[in-house]
Amino acid sequence: MKSVDNHLAEVLADIEPLAPMDLQLLDAHGCLLTEDVAADRDLPAFDNSAMDGYAVRLPDVTGASEEFPALLPVVGDIMAGSAQIERINPGTCVRIMTGAPVPAGADAIVPVEWTDGGITQVRIHRAPAEGQFIRRRGTHIRAGEVVLRAGTWLGATQIGVLAAIGRDRVKVRPKPRVVVVSTGSELVELGREAGPGQIHDSNSFMLAAAAVEAGAVAYRVGIVPDDAEQLLSTLEDQLGRADLVITSGGVSQGAYDTVKETLSRLGTVGFDRVAMNPGMPQGFGTIGTEAVPIFTLPGNPVSAYVSFEVFVRPAIRRMLGVEPLHRPVVQARCLQAFSSPEGKRQYVRGWYDAEAETVRPVGGHASHLIGDLAQANAFIVVPEEVTEVKRDDVVDVMLLERT
Numbered sequence: 001m002k003s004v005d006n007h008l009a010e011v012l013a014d015i016e017p018l019a020p021m022d023l024q025l026l027d028a029h030g031c032l033l034t035e036d037v038a039a040d041r042d043l044p045a046f047d048n049s050a051m052d053g054y055a056v057r058l059p060d061v062t063g064a065s066e067e068f069p070a071l072l073p074v075v076g077d078i079m080a081g082s083a084q085i086e087r088i089n090p091g092t093c094v095r096i097m098t099g100a101p102v103p104a105g106a107d108a109i110v111p112v113e114w115t116d117g118g119i120t121q122v123r124i125h126r127a128p129a130e131g132q133f134i135r136r137r138g139t140h141i142r143a144g145e146v147v148l149r150a151g152t153w154l155g156a157t158q159i160g161v162l163a164a165i166g167r168d169r170v171k172v173r174p175k176p177r178v179v180v181v182s183t184g185s186e187l188v189e190l191g192r193e194a195g196p197g198q199i200h201d202s203n204s205f206m207l208a209a210a211a212v213e214a215g216a217v218a219y220r221v222g223i224v225p226d227d228a229e230q231l232l233s234t235l236e237d238q239l240g241r242a243d244l245v246i247t248s249g250g251v252s253q254g255a256y257d258t259v260k261e262t263l264s265r266l267g268t269v270g271f272d273r274v275a276m277n278p279g280m281p282q283g284f285g286t287i288g289t290e291a292v293p294i295f296t297l298p299g300n301p302v303s304a305y306v307s308f309e310v311f312v313r314p315a316i317r318r319m320l321g322v323e324p325l326h327r328p329v330v331q332a333r334c335l336q337a338f339s340s341p342e343g344k345r346q347y348v349r350g351w352y353d354a355e356a357e358t359v360r361p362v363g364g365h366a367s368h369l370i371g372d373l374a375q376a377n378a379f380i381v382v383p384e385e386v387t388e389v390k391r392d393d394v395v396d397v398m399l400l401e402r403t
């Protein structure tokens with residue numbers, strides 16, 4: 001049997017970051033920026049008001065107080081978006097709203113709360129300091145300044161600053177497009193009745209969701225029966241839009257496990273028994289003229305998910321160009337004893353308590369127990385040579401939290 005580490009190394013040796021592309025801003029969300037982005041303008045782009053109030057000249061309001069308010073005629077109104085009033089003359093003021101351009105001649109903004117709120121004339125009972133409540137042009141970002149460096153991951157706030165400087169396209173590594181196919185003649189689509197001997201396809205939903213959580217775009221193709229020709233034509237159909245293909249099922253020793261036979265016709269996919277539990281039968285290689293990487297994962301749901309976490313997720317992250325490739329692994333005290341198969345790395349569903357730094361196995365170890373998987377937030381990773389984990393042993397814990 002092949003070791004987990006060898007299989008992972010072979011997989012990653014065949015995976016490269018995707019080539020950068022110019023994408024629309026929202027399509028770049030969740031991607032890695034591959035260019036330095038500099039502002040082509042100052043931010044703020046013009047002097048503007050930080051308050052709803054009045055734009056004034058300082059000499060006209062100096063010393064204003066409750067007892068001796070300054071009284072000024074209001075000669076106009078500047079709302080945000082208006083650029084009509086360019087200047088104010090001595091002895092006058094204008095009403096101004098937050099974000100509106102400050103007219104030349106104005107030295108400060110008086111918030112409306114410091115006044116009687118007058119429309120044609122205003123009583124001001126507190127004097128602002130020079131420049132108070134004016135957001136000056138270029139004080140935040142200067143034209144030419146780099147706002148985001150190549151290598152930055154674009155989350156919501158990075159998308160925000162790009163929009164603020166007017167960028168509608170940016171160069172990023174695109175998200176890998178992951179095609180997910182379930183194989184198995186026993187599978188039925190959600191919404192249809194599962195007849196005798198049939199079950200609903202859960203792997204393709206779970207794996208498509210996992211691919212999205214890893215940062216990819218997922219296309220769930222659905223179910224292909226255990227039929228070589230149908231699998232072949234589905235994969236040929238899908239290759240045009242795939243950067244990566246994931247299948248589940250049909251890779252073990254069954255008489256109708258057709259995935260192996262079919263894929264040997266399409267490209268170079270190797271099938272191995274990997275020394276892990278769950279997830280022993282694994283296939284990986286490339287298919288089609290574009291050499292699209294394909295993972296053929298075992299059909300048992302927990303086996304498919306563990307395989308995704310250990311092999312597929314790091315591959316997706318490498319394609320995205322993001323680090324770290326792997327889930328964080330921490331150490332924790334195990335609250336319950338259990339045994340582990342010799343010679344295999346075991347991934348045990350667990351509940352990790354970060355505060356107590358403990359982990360507790362969740363449910364059984366069998367690879368069809370998907371309900372237990374859904375209750376876990378971690379895998380306890382038991383090394384190949386360990387056959388018994390005792391209560392209070394310190395164990396490695398792979399955290400499944402979203403990162």
Ligand SMILES: Nc1nc2c(c(=O)[nH]1)N[C@H]1C(S)=C(S)[C@@H](COP(=O)(O)OP(=O)(O)OC[C@H]3O[C@@H](n4cnc5c(N)ncnc54)[C@H](O)[C@@H]3O)O[C@H]1N2
Pocket residue numbers: 182183184186187199200201202203204248249250251252253254257278279280281297298299300301303367
């Ligand atoms: N004689 C042997 N039999 C098996 C071995 C073995 O070494 N010798 N290995 C076992 C192990 S370990 C695993 S894991 C499975 C892998 O099986 P396959 O990849 O061939 O998958 P299938 O046989 O198609 O299905 C296995 C199991 O999972 C269910 N399944 C499949 N697809 C889905 C889906 N999309 N959604 C929900 N459930 C699914 C399927 O109904 C089967 O119960 O082989 C063992 N056997």
Ligand code: MOO
Pocket residue numbers: 276277278279280281298300303367
């Ligand atoms: O390896 Mo299978 O993946 O144990 O259930």
Ligand SMILES: [Mg+2]
Pocket residue numbers: 249250251252253254257299
């Ligand atoms: Mg099988």
